[in-house]
Amino acid sequence: MTAVAPDPILEGIDLVKRFGGGGLLASPTIVHAVDSVSLSIRRGETFAIVGESGCGKSTLGRLLLRLIEPTAGDIRYEGRSILSLDPKEMRQLRRELQIIFQDPFASLNPRMTVGDIIGEPIWLHGLAKGSERRERIAELLRTVGLLPAHVDRYPHEFSGGQRQRIGVARALAGEPKLIIGDEPVSALDVSIQAQIINLLEDLKERFGLTLVIIAHDLAVIRHMSDRVAVMYLGEIVEFSTTDELFDNPLHPYTQALLTAIPVPSPVNRSPKPLLQGDVPSPTAPPSGCRFHTRCPHARPICKEQHPSLETAGDGRKVACHFWREIQNAGASALSASPQSAALAKRMALYTSWRERQDQVTNPSRK
Known part of the structure; x- marks a missing residue:
């Protein structure tokens, strides 16, 4: 990972996106896809957004590029709001802000x-x-x-x-400064994932890009990102550097994501805590903390009071009433767990392809 400049290149400020609830043909049901999300992406870094399917990651990525319009909030690129730009100005800005879509079979015109x-x-x-x-x-x-x-x-x-x-x-053709990858490797085989991830890292170094990677594969995130935002049901519940997130996850949802990493060896498998209940519907998110319906540490206040995203030191932020009490609930077990070993193997697999990919994309480096 490389050192990055502290100045932000792209910011989302109190972003809200709701679908439905108005118009003659619109659904009367309101989907709370993104709710009061603020984040700042530094120039030159790789920023990751992770979470379960349906948590709002892809919607947030499209909001940041103004591919869809926010219900509320602001988006700032290099210090200026892009929501006030007219179509001509926005088209010119598209050169600098690009996206790699999740499905390579549907995103190319046949x-x-x-x-x-x-x-x-x-x-x-x-x-x-x-x-x-x-x-x-x-x-x-x-x-x-x-x-x-x-x-x-x-x-x-x-x-x-x-x-x-x-x-x-195609994303590189306009000579962009920032690229958002919306789960760019999730539809690919593991060995091909390694090639694409290494390719993105090489291109970042070669062209001085800023990358935003949307993913649910934690091995990918650990391998290439500098900072991570964890999303749950439209909200960000934890901000952290990648190393700190994996060494000491603060939010119980983050701990659950890490312990859910599959273990390939049946010998090393051990019982692991499972989240209770189902993911709530985004059309009727729970009151208070949205994670309280599945959280093993939930108490009455969690149902009644929404936790703010508070600073936890060293630039970390977490939205949990009791994060100080539970911050070590999964950290010590994760450091030596079979899940951690499995993650290390995945990372080693990704790294092993780097030299081969270098030879393909840059023959002069042989």
Whole structure:
């Protein structure tokens, strides 16, 4: 991990997003997708947003890029609000803020060739024309480990990992400063995940990018992120550096996520605490602490009073009434647990692909 500058490049301030509840054709049910989320992403870092499926991670990522409009709150890029920009100004800003979508099979237009897909942002922003544009497309293909000869092929002719590389090349085409990866490897095999993760890390160093990675795979997060925000049911419940989060998780939900890491060896398996109950519906989130219906440490106040996101030292923040009492509930067990060993193996697998990926994307480094 690299040292990062303290100045924020992208900020979300009290972001709220609700779906439904208005209009003739809209559903009368209101979905509380994101609720009063504030975060600050530093220039040059890799920032991770983690949580279970349906917790609002992807919605938050799209809000930060203004791909969807927030119900309330503000989004600031390099100190200025982007919500006040008109469509023309927003289109110009799209060059600097890009996204890699989760599904490489659905995010590429099947009627466009690879050259057209990657070349569209170059044409749209007037970055190059004619032979120069073709050369830029060829260079982008080489950068992500594909061949310039692939330029006239269609997406269906590629594997999942190759399609995701095309998505990465498309995101790079506009010369962005920040890229959000919305679960960019979740649909891929483990070995292919390693290649894409290493590719993203290499591109970050090469182009000076800021990365925001949305994921539920904790091995991916531990491997590449500098700081982590943990989301539950539309809210952020813990902020921390990656090392501190894994060494000493403060929120009971974070502890549960870490202990849920699967163990491949049946010999080393041991009983682990399970969360009680089901995930509440975002259409009717619980009162007080939203996690209290599943929390093993819940008390009456948790149902009655919503916990604020308070500072826990060294830049950490946690939203729990009793985090001081329970902060070591899972830390000591995690440090030597089979789940931790399994995570280490996953990390080693990712790292082992780095040299091979370097040879593919940068033959001169051999």
